[in-house]
Amino acid sequence: MQSRKLSLPPEQVCLPWHPPGLVAGVDEAGRGPLAGPVVAAAVILDDLNPIAGLADSKKLTAARREALFDEIRAKALCCSIAEASVQEIDELNILQATMLAMRRAVMGLRLKPVLVLVDGNRIPVLDMHAEAIVKGDALVKAISAASILAKVHRDRWCERLDAQYPAYGFAGHKGYGTPAHLSALQAHGACPEHRRSFSPVAQVLAPSFS
Numbered sequence: 001m002q003s004r005k006l007s008l009p010p011e012q013v014c015l016p017w018h019p020p021g022l023v024a025g026v027d028e029a030g031r032g033p034l035a036g037p038v039v040a041a042a043v044i045l046d047d048l049n050p051i052a053g054l055a056d057s058k059k060l061t062a063a064r065r066e067a068l069f070d071e072i073r074a075k076a077l078c079c080s081i082a083e084a085s086v087q088e089i090d091e092l093n094i095l096q097a098t099m100l101a102m103r104r105a106v107m108g109l110r111l112k113p114v115l116v117l118v119d120g121n122r123i124p125v126l127d128m129h130a131e132a133i134v135k136g137d138a139l140v141k142a143i144s145a146a147s148i149l150a151k152v153h154r155d156r157w158c159e160r161l162d163a164q165y166p167a168y169g170f171a172g173h174k175g176y177g178t179p180a181h182l183s184a185l186q187a188h189g190a191c192p193e194h195r196r197s198f199s200p201v202a203q204v205l206a207p208s209f210s
Helices: 062-075 086-090 092-105 140-163 180-188 201-207
Strands: 023-029 038-044 078-084 113-119 127-135
Touching: 023 140, 038 113, 038 140, 062 113, 062 140, 078 086, 078 140, 086 092, 092 127, 113 140, 180 201
Parallel strands: 023 113, 113 127
Antiparallel strands: 023 038, 038 078
């Protein structure tokens, strides 16, 4: 089935109807960092078991995200977290790897939704109706829940990587290209989890001709 790609304000258009049935929210974490997988989550919430305080994961404290992570997993009808690896990011590019992680997350749901709402302006290839919703993580509770699961999962991954490669400071910057991270790259080179296709990492790996 052909998925539908829609966007909200300022180019907002909406389906005049939604098919009855389960609705899944999907979001990702980790498109911008220089290292590690991109993570996606899909969540089908239970209308009879609401979760208070769902919001864009970036607007919540780490402690609040952690608490909501557990509550979402306990109260949602079902949820799924998936990754696309560093190798897949380097082979496919970050956009296609993100779409792959999102598709894996949706396919990992134990219940099949009739509609998938995806944060952003693009959707993965799916066999059910889908809508892309710009700023959906702040507008749709199921997408907010997915953003929290994806963010916490990736942050925990970065903390484990920090224990393995403490020189880079992954627990602090979570893989983003901060001055401290770029300085560590220059000093130590790239670790196996750095994305070779990203410019700051590629520049470190490039042979010097000076």
